[in-house]
Amino acid sequence: MCGIAGIFHHGTAKPVDPMRVERMCDALVHRGPDGSGVWTVHGIGLGHRRLSIIDLAGSPQPMHSVDGRAVIVFNGEIYNYQELRRELVADGAKFRTQGDTEVILAAWQRWGVGCLERLHGMFVFAIYDLDKKQLLLARDRLGVKPLFTVQLSDGSLAFASELKGLLAHPLLRREVDPLAIEDYMTWGYVPDHRSFLKGVSKLPAGHFLLLEQGKGMQPTRQWWDIDFRHRHKGKAEDLSVELLHHLRSAVTSRMVADVPLGAFLSGGVDSSSVVALMAEASAEPVRTCSIGFDVAALDETAYADQVARLFHTDHRSRQVDPDDFGAIDTLAGMFDEPFADASALPTWRVSQLARETVTVALSGDGADEAFAGYRRQVFHAREEQARAVLPQALRGPVFGGLGKVWPKADWAPRPLRAKSTLLSLAGEGEAGYAAALAVTTPMQRGAIYSQRFAKGLGGYRGEQPFIDLMRKAPATSGLDRAQYADLKFWLPGDILTKVDRTSMAVSLEAREPLLDHRLIEFAAGLPHRLRIRGSQGKWLLKHTMERYLPEDILYRPKQGFVTPISHWFRGPLAGEARALADSSLAVRAGWFERGSVARIAEQHIAGTSDHGRLLWQLVMLESSLRHLKVSA
Template identity: 70%
Template sequence: MCGIAGLFHLNDARPMDPARLERMCDAIAHRGPDGQGVWTAPGVALGHRRLSIIDVAGSPQPMASADGRAMLVFNGEIYNFRELREELRASGARFRTDGDSEVILAAWEKWGPDCLSRLHGMFAFAIYDLEARTLFLARDRLGVKPLFLATLSDGTLAFASELKALLAHPLLDRTIDPLAVEDYLAWGYVPDTRSMLKGVSKLAAGHSLLVERGKPMPAARQWWDISFAERRKGKEQDLEAELLHLLRQAVTSRMVADVPLGAFLSGGVDSSSVVALMAEASGQPVKTCSIGFDVAALDESAYARRIAEQFRTDHRARLVSPDDFQAVDALAAMFDEPFADASALPTWRVCQLARETVTVALSGDGADEAFAGYRRHLFQHGEDRLRAFLPAALRGPVFGALGAIYPKADWAPRPLRAKTTLLSLAGDSAEGYARAIGVTPPEHRARLYSPDFQRLRGDYRAEWLMLETMRNAPARSGLDQAQYADLKIWLPGDILTKVDRTSMAVGLEAREPLLDHRLLEFAATLPENLRIRGQQGKWLMKHAMRGHLPEDILFRQKQGFVTPIESWFRGPLAGAAHDIADSTTLGQTGWFDAGRVRALAQDHVAGRANNARILWQLLMLDRSLSRLSQAPATKV
């Protein structure tokens, strides 16, 4: 696990200044505290920060191929590198190291861009071919590892693992993209289709880019996709056995490391399953760690302790309290772009705890997306069944009218919070899911925006991305479409961004075995009743793990890794809630109606509404803007 950065002049082979690239690499030194390297040639410069995991003493980067033709910088892990190395050696390849970096180079020289389909793992890398004068950039299937791109004013293509490395370059255009603000308010993060800065883009998950000097910049090529269009047949017990085999394979392949290794343990199904299979494969106690909260209703630490005791892990736990709010500036610095998933705070804390004893930690991320484990999947499944019986001509007027007048009852028991469901049923499956997964609905955003920002935004709406993705998905049902959109938008934009930045901030490598692409491709073919049955999501996975985990762990209501910001903003953080409307940075933009923002804070603190999520969004936006630019270019 590492950080990479590079510069490639698109038009000519001019000399490159290594000091400029060194400054970019210094900005992401936290990603690679164990080593650094810079290589330059006419028209190109590659930089690397190393966190040593495999072949600790060897495999320095940037790395040259055996014949000297290609140079590599690489962030990630290739889990099948040993098998690939043997295959490549049999065909004549020579290796000087014991790591996976050199395997990527040899695979590139043998198969070119087609090498990507042979790589099992998480990665973002760049290969410069000295003979062809081409730069090849690639990102792993699910987008576990990030890659930011920018074309600078002097005709240079810059790339880096984090935006802060690009910000270190003096020619980067820091103009804020107002459409990214719309996206952020809708989702709580800026999706991979856009960046907070107009001059920056992100290489999408499962995509590659081959750039040749002297030719126009090509479009990125999608080299991997997942399909929900097929349905696997077979007996349930056979599918269950196949799933358990794939789970074991995914976990054990990610236990290869030359440094101390452990796991995050929340006490939920996913992390408990990973720990159970690690314990089964390990000859010594698994090192586990967990985070608890000072709000009892959100605290799962007792379940984590129970699993730790069952598998006799070497377990450590820590409590997150409102005092951790003081770390908000540190969080903003980690993400660069605004990021409002409040679980980033406990995720960072658990990464800090893990890093005290291990360098690699396995997580349980990915199973909810793969096997339909979120509550919203249950609702989507049920609503689609209802939509099938009611024509759109009836649903739109009836449910739309009821949803418009139904109160937003955040204080009420869950069955009485019908506003979102009614509005969801008024639209088609994609429209309903876009509303379910969003943080701030379009009508709420419209009330928050100032008239000037409304003009900046134009007719663009963040929901278009979700609608297009779902309606064009290789899928059979609304549930298929929802899971496909989760894997394409939510997972790389939110979950994987959160884990990458918080783990890398402390020099920890996080691995996600439940995102093994073979496991995901299997899950996408499961009939719906093996994903959702009754009120249970992840049905087949839970039954596959019955021999390993207790029933009440497997089938208890999903809780999630939730930070208690609702109660914090009404208690010790009430002052911070009131201060948001008068923030200097956010106020200077002129994007929001300050009176409405004050009302949001007042209503929340008084208990009249639950506005914690939008308050957290605005707070993180303010802190992010203060870092991205002192005076946003879209000030109105």
């Protein structure tokens, strides 16, 4: 696992200052503390920071091909590199190292862009072909690894694993994109279709960019997508056997490392499944770790301890103070862009704990998106059944009218919180699902935006790209479309960004076996009844893991990492909440109305409304603006 950076002149082949590339790489030292390198020729400069995982001494980067005609910098792991190496050797390729980096180089020289389809793993890499004067930038199928790019005023394209790498370039303009503010306020993060700074882009998951000197900028091209249109046939038990094969293959392929390896263990279905299969494949006790809280309602360590005992793991846990709000500015520095998923705090803490004993940790991320494990997906499937029976002409007036008069009752038991469901049923499924996933409504955002800022958005709403993605999905049902959008929008923008930044902040490589693309493709073909049964999501996965895990692990209600942000803003962070109205850079810039922000803070502090998540968004936005030193 590493950090990469580079500069490419796709017009005139101007000299590249190696010190600029070096400074960009130095900003990524946390991603690669074990080594660094810079290579430049006229028109191109590549830089690398290395975290040694495989072939510890033999694969320094930037790396040249054996014939000297291609150079690569690479961030990630290729899990089938040994099979590819054997195939390439049989075809006449020569190798000087034992790692996966040189295999990518040889694969590019043998198959060109077609090599991407042969690579199994998580990756972002840049290859420069000296003969063709071409630069290939490529990102893995699901977006586990990130890449930021920007077109600069001198005609060059700069790229880096994190935004902070581009921030080290003196020509980068630090101007906030107003549409990114709307996106962030909608979702709590800046999705991959946009960056927080104008002019900066993110290479989308499953895409590549192929540039050639003298030919100008080219559009990105998609090389992989997930397709939900084809259903597997066969009995549930046969498909369960096939699923177990995919799970075992995904886990064991990610256990290859020349450094200590372990796993995150929350005690939930997904991480427990990964640990169970690791224990099955390992002769030594699996190293596991978990984070607990001193608030019983937030603590899941008893379940993690139960799984650890079951599989005799070398388990370590640590209790952290739920009032860990002192790390706000540190988090802003990790993410660069504003990021308001409060579970980033415990994810960072468990990464710190893991890094004390291991360099690689396997996680359970991805199963909810792939197998329909989120409560919102189950609700959406039910709503789609109702939409299929009742025509829009009936649903709109009936459910819409009820939804408008039904009281908003966030404090009430879940069955009584009908307002959002009624409003969702009144409209189309895509808009309803977007509303279920968004952290604020258009009305909530409009209440704090200044008139000038709202007008400047030109009618744009953050939900629209998500809705468009669902509508264009290669899918046959509403559930398919919801899962497709989760995999393409929510997963890379929120979940994978969170895990990448918090783990790499402590120089820990996190691997996601449940995001093996063959497993994802298999899951996309499952019939609905094997994804959801009754109120139970992830049905086939849970059924398959019954041979390993007890019922109370498999079928207890899903929790996940929780951070008590609402409590913070009524207690130790009340002052921070009140200060937003007077000292916030966003208010000073004229984006938000001072009175509206002040009213939200006072309502929350008084306990008359729960605006905890919205206040957290505003605080993280403020911290990010200070970190980025933008002229708001």
